[in-house]
Amino acid sequence: MAKTIVSMLNVDKWYGENHIVKNMNLDISEGEFLTLLGPSGCGKTTMLRMVSGFEQPSAGTIKVENESVEKKEPYQRNVNTVFQNYALFPNMNVYDNVAYGLKIKKVPKAEIKKRVTEMLKLVQLEGFEKRRISQMSGGQKQRIALARALINHPKVLLLDEPLGALDLKLRKQMQIELKQLQKRLGITFVYVTHDQEEALTMSDRIAIINEGVMEQIDTPKNIYEHPKTRFVAEFIGESNIFDTVVKNILEDKVELAIAEGHIAVPRGEYTVGEKVTVSVRPEVMSFSRERISGFSVKGVVKDIIYVGNFVKMIVEMSNGQEIKITRFDSMELSDLGDVVYLNWPLEKGVVIRMEDSFEDTV
């Protein structure tokens, strides 16, 4: 286990009446790429700003390298930030922007020159030293902001939705570059985003934040395949959520009643009448024209949507709930208006018990 570099202990943050961050406990390991993921207004940026020192927690402790940073001003902390809008200094050229931190620390000129040159090489901006910030494109500004922060060799680099302003193609390219850079430098990255795909692509671990509470923290694979809460299941990727009640406990499986019909999950510790939520990813959903034993989920094909790299079929159940099924090829789908029966491999249904007791489930 790598050593912990940043930790939040029972951190709370209030803005007046608003409880933005609620009793947050989080350990960030040295060298990892951790993403704080959540919808806008969930408190993830506030968490980042408490680490950088621009906000003070209302309660609780934040430690960087095992030392409380409560009394440290932002300019005394060994962390650097890449801001959402880059916040590059318009009164300086590219070189002076990148050199800023070193100049403040009064590093000798020759060394500054050497390190800035190295940094600009690292972010592929050699030869742009004398350019004005206003002459640079969004992607280039992004790289300058990155270089300006990294040149200080921070213990932790905080990134606040740094790719938000870039177009899709550039974003994807920068995602890969950022990840490679992080691996190469071995610096801890704490990355804030509301884009789940971005989080899945880059992170070693993802912390899902909703309304100031951490819903789940785990590797992208585990988060995607084993969401612990309904929120996580719905926020990460697409999910079909079934709200069910335990109906029958059989030898090899458990039958769960839905509005009309029933579904099944593998055997486990259930009691009849217990409420259980099941999440099934669209890509593991199957359908057939006839009923299949164990499942009784009937619906009508309502829509077929071409998304590019896959095709999505929407099946409407009798209670109006829409179930999504995705395939790579439209040949594998049914026709509009067809009556279909849905099913999936038992183990692919992720069981989420009532949200207040989600800790019990795995």
Added chain:
Amino acid sequence: MKKKNSEEKEKISIAKRISQIALCGPVTIWSVLFIYVPMALLLFMSFMTKGPLGIIKYEFTLENYKAIFDSVYFNVIKESVLVALITTVLSVLMGYPFAYFMAMKKKKISGILMILLMIPFWTNELVIVYSFVILLNNSGLVNTFLQVVGITKEPLSMLYNNFAVIAGMLYMLLPFAVLPMYSSIEKLDKGLLEASKDLGAGPVKTFFKITLPLTAPGIFAGVILVFIPTIGYYQITDMLGGGTQMMIGNLINNQFSISRNWPFGAALSMLLAVLILVMLFICQKIGGNLDDLAA
């Protein structure tokens, strides 16, 4: 068909013309009649000769301009520039912190401060100047207070000298310095200040490396707005300087009203215009570049 098109185009261009004339015409006529023509007349007059009893003799001469460098007059000019510069520098030094404070406050509070700043404009200039006389004279409020408290034994002579003149001008012109500075500080992206702190710069370094350079255009605008009126002011100099202080404005006034030497007055007016142009040029040279950087 083609002909019709070109006719239509002509119609459009005529309509455009008319709107242009309607929009810019009045201002153009006004500035030509009341600024450019008088300036041209002044320029012409400044090369003419003074006749007896204030009559202008239409003979070309450079004497008026040579007279400017007469030590008596030249000292007045030097003094004027000095007083104007001191007033300008003081108004920036006093105005900038206030503008900064105002810009960092919530909209509601900064609005109230703005009104407080504007109050001097609601008062007649004469009233303001007389209140200064009442406050600053030897038995005035300020001197009485200082003596009662025991800071001074004798009344300080605060009236009828450069101190009074500068104080009066500062009072009148401080809002002109504050407003452009406020607007540039208010527009400053506060994220840049955070970025600077994030990179290890404390408040002082952040101010000198980021805030000051980026708000310099506002400072230069304030400098121009204060310097130009100060160098030409003569009412304040007259009343608070008590006739002991002479500035270019008073000198020009005297040439036209008392000495009846219009050609020399015209030459001095030209000099004043040149001084202002030089100041504008300097500010634009420095401030313009900075403005470009900040954009």
